[in-house]
Amino acid sequence: MDITPEETQRPVSPQEVAHKMRLEYSRGVKSRTVRTLQGANELLERLDRHDFDLGMFLKDAAEFLSRQVGIATVTIAVWNPTIQRYRFRAAVGLREEGLKSLEKLSFTKDQVFDEKRYPSHEISRHTRLYLDEERAYVSGEESSFARPSMLSMKRTSSTESLEGDYLCVFFYGRNRETLGWIELSGTRMRMLPDTETILWAELIARILGMAVTLKEDALGPERR
Numbered sequence: 001m002d003i004t005p006e007e008t009q010r011p012v013s014p015q016e017v018a019h020k021m022r023l024e025y026s027r028g029v030k031s032r033t034v035r036t037l038q039g040a041n042e043l044l045e046r047l048d049r050h051d052f053d054l055g056m057f058l059k060d061a062a063e064f065l066s067r068q069v070g071i072a073t074v075t076i077a078v079w080n081p082t083i084q085r086y087r088f089r090a091a092v093g094l095r096e097e098g099l100k101s102l103e104k105l106s107f108t109k110d111q112v113f114d115e116k117r118y119p120s121h122e123i124s125r126h127t128r129l130y131l132d133e134e135r136a137y138v139s140g141e142e143s144s145f146a147r148p149s150m151l152s153m154k155r156t157s158s159t160e161s162l163e164g165d166y167l168c169v170f171f172y173g174r175n176r177e178t179l180g181w182i183e184l185s186g187t188r189m190r191m192l193p194d195t196e197t198i199l200w201a202e203l204i205a206r207i208l209g210m211a212v213t214l215k216e217d218a219l220g221p222e223r224r
Helices: 014-027 032-046 054-069 096-104 195-219
Strands: 071-080 085-092 127-130 166-172 178-187
Touching: 032 054, 032 195, 054 071, 054 085, 054 178, 054 195, 071 195, 085 096, 127 195, 166 195, 178 195
Parallel strands: none
Antiparallel strands: 071 085, 071 178, 127 166, 166 178
């Protein structure tokens, strides 16, 4: 009677199965998608510690999108209830001059959603696209871009990213109030962000909405 190879193999224990999976999870070769998922998960885990520093959290979220998703410039604006305006609180990819200009900017709620001031196109419920040709910035804001000298150049394809192009991915509180937004400008390939990139940014925006809401709850209603 012939014995098949399968019948000569020794049984594999549950412990061996678990050990192999654990090693692959912690030390195995990871694709870009897996690395990005891990980074997003690490951000979420930090929300379990309610004493997290919001400023550092915003900075890490901006660096995550720049590093893992390939965005050239990432800035994050958050509503400041004390002055009743949005202010930028994190930025990655700007030179010192751009950072200084960004720090001076602030916006009322009406200004942010004024289509005459900042003409835009809806991409999804959370994301709006602002294009260089439509000059989606007001006088004085040019220096807040990474390369202001390259504003108003001619577009040669529908996927090309110009200096004045940017996406705003908004995040919200419990009552759908706009708590702030992530601003994405350019990719390392100088192409407009693709659908996968936008979806990652929308996921991070949701996490930021949770983070800001947690901090608001900790501060109490007088700060909202």
